[in-house]
Amino acid sequence: MFKKYFTKRRGIMNLNLNEYDRSVSSLRTLRPSADEDIFWFRDDLHQPYPISPLGMTTIQKHHAWGYHVAAEITRLPGSKGGHVKIYKGRVYLGFEGLTDPEEIRRRAEEFKKLIEYCMANWDEYYTRHIDEVKEGLSFMASVNDGMSDSDLHSAIRRAEEINMRNWEIHFTLMYPADAIYFEFENFCKQHGLEEKDAVVMLRGLDTMATRTDYALWELSKMAVDSGLSEIILKEDVKSIMEKLAENPKATEWLKLFSQFLDLYGHRISAAHLDVIFPTWIEDPSPVLRTIQTYIPKIKEGWNFKTEREKTIKESIEAADNFMAKLNNDDQQKFKRLLEAGRKVYHFQEDHGFYIDGGSTAYLHDVFMVAGRRLEKYGIIGKADEVFFLTFSEIEEIFNRLGRNKVAAVYHYKRLVPSLVKERKDTWEEVGKVKEAPLTIGNIPQKVEDPIMIKVFGMIDEVIKAGKVEEVRVMDSFTGYPGAPGVAEGVARVIMSYEDFPNLQPGEILVCPYTATAWTPLFPKIKAVVTDTGGMLTHAAITAREYGIPAVVGTWRATRSISTGDIIRVNGDAGIVEILKKAVKK
Structure with a gap:
């Protein structure tokens, strides 16, 4: 007898999220008992919402593959890249370090050669890869409603391959870019300049x-x-x-x-x-x-x-x-690091435009063409219901449409609608429950990985708490000093893009995270405070470009601050203070 995804108990809908995970991707379902040997954390930075079936079996699948392929291509030392799985409807990243000292040493030597090459030839290295991305995006843009079922089937398969390749490129660029940035930061720190002051020298780039x-x-x-x-x-x-x-x-x-x-x-x-x-x-x-x-x-x-x-x-x-303030030898080294640092800092924003944002958007468009075709045939009720199918299911349907359209329509009209409804209902409910923990598995005693710190903004308190909900709400708290300056003003808590219209000029933006779609908000705000992220995340970089204070990676901002509170954001020290609580109506 089949179990239901959710059952009624005391008038409340209880979800069987483990079954939902397996319905989306049994292959990529996180199983705590089997996966407890490595450290996993919920990716609230990139995916603060429940993941859709199609998103998990395309973007997230490619995200993980890109980690691993690029780690081999670049010979990343210390790790072969992160893992990506689904648990209780949410996306988790798992990090597994290398343990063989000899393997780490060999990889470090090869990686160092790549860094030296990129320091001297970043323009060529970046342009060669990003031009390949642009070529792939151009193909995806050509997919249209006038294609035959067979041609559309081929286009869907090619678009999926292109997106996978784009994520290989993403990390092939990111690994050396981050390493060069770390060299720049370390040089500055060795000569008495903290990171929050060093990044001022990287501002003003044309991105x-x-x-x-x-x-x-x-x-x-x-x-x-x-x-x-x-x-x-x-x-x-x-x-x-x-x-x-x-x-x-x-x-x-x-x-x-x-x-x-x-x-x-x-x-x-x-x-x-x-x-x-x-x-x-x-x-x-x-x-x-x-x-x-x-x-x-x-x-x-x-x-x-x-x-x-x-x-x-x-x-x-x-x-x-x-x-x-530097001697002659250090000046020459600094000039080289500054030039390379500015170039890779430029990458931090542009890769988000072409790959994270652009490739995802173009793939969305391709699947909307597929969705309109399936809606036309009556296989789904609305075009955007296509996102509640997995990639392999869509590929199968279009394969059969090419073999015998009449039979395929009859066949899948019986199979697809109930599955879509089941998944869609569950996906909508996942966002209302708080079952997914922040961390799982072999939790480290201390956060030391620079990517976890500077990109995800991980702090010791959070990994020990296990859930963001268990991090104490406070009237004064700290985070990473993402952008310098001090600002006081009215807070506006924005939890998603649907809340954008509520943000008023001159307010202080308080949010879980920001991404490229949030950039147009920055010219009108006084400051920004985020739950997630570190010094290399969108919120910190964009705030520095617009000259507004930022404190990022607080992990408690949206739970401690309410819209209307008067707050002070000290981007020099990484401190946020609630000066006056809003009067509750």
């Missing part, structure tokens, strides 16, 4: 993130100059485009807006390691809301270019002042 924001500023300024700002400010985002289409003055603006989406709209609006969420092209509401908040600032005199020039000047001055 896809800053290009996106400049383009948004241009759109906002054009709206003001063309007399369109009142329409944009007055209308709800759902009706702005319709109203502008009726206005002859808006023709050029709409053309520029369309060009913006073509260039920068291929990004997932929420977690960027799942294909289930819409892109900016499908739903441009986040873009329009950002423009709505930029317009008042532009009317007050805000100039994006002027602020960028100021940031670049401060970066150059900081580097010159530090170099003046």
Whole structure:
């Protein structure tokens, strides 16, 4: 007799999450009794939501494969890359270190050679790999509703292969990039400069993130100059485009807006390691809301270019002042490290645009084409229900459609709808329960891995607590000093992209994490505080670019702070204080 995914007890729906995990991917289900030999933690940084079946069997599958392939290609010492599994509907990363000293030594020697090559030839190394990514994205963009079932089947398979290759490239770039950054940081630390001050010298770079924001500023300024700002400010985002289409003055603006989406709209609006969420092209509401908040600032005199020039000047001055304190030999070494450090720091943002965000968004688009085809045949009720199938299931369905469409439609109409409903209902409920622990398995006594610290923001207190929910709520707490400066103001707790419209100019953003889709929020906030992440995460890097204080990796911000609280963010010391609690209505 089949067990049900969930049963009613005392009026509350209880989920059998282990069965859900196995339904999504039995191969990639985390089994604590078998996997307890290594350290696992819930990936709240990249995937703070329950993972969809299609996301787990494409993006997350490729994420893990990319770890392992790149570790072999680059000869990463100390590890062969992380593992990725699903547990209680959430994504977990597992880290397994190498133990053979001789193997570690050999790999370290080979890895060192790669680092030396990348220090001298990063432009060539990066461009060669990212051009391959762009070529793959171009193919995925060509997949369309006019394809035959057989051609679409082939395109789906190729798109999946491309995304897998993109994740191999992601880590082939990331491993040496992070190693070069660590060398830069260590040099600065050896000469009396802390990391929070050293990263000031890496600011002001021309990245896809800053290009996106400049383009948004241009759109906002054009709206003001063309007399369109009142329409944009007055209308709800759902009706702005319709109203502008009726206005002859808006023709050029709409053309520029369309060009913006073509260039920068291929990004997932929420977690960027799942294909289930819409892109900016499908739903441009986040873009329009950002423009709505930029317009008042532009009317007050805000100039994006002027602020960028100021940031670049401060970066150059900081580097010159530090170099003046060094002897001649150290100056030459510093120049080399600074040049390489700036180049790999640039990578930290751009890989998110092309791979984490871009490749995921294009793969989403490919599967929406597949979803519309299955909806047309009556196999699923709505196109976006395709995300509740696994990749192998979709591949199987399209294979059979190519063999005999009439038989396949009849066959899968009986198999698919109930499965989709079951998984969709469970996926929606997973987000409401708090069963998934933060850590599992062989938990270390102390966090020492630099990636866990600087990327994921792991701290000793959290791994010992086992659950974020067990980390004590406090009125004053610490995190990593992500970006310098001190700011006081009203806090706005934003838990997901759906809350973006609630953020007001001049508020302090308090959130679990940020990703590339969050970047347009930064020009309008005073400071940012996150639960997760370290010095190399999006929130810290972006805050430094915009000259606003940031404290990241606090692990308690969204639980300690409420919207409306008056807080102080000290990005120099990594301290957050609640000065006055909001009055509860």
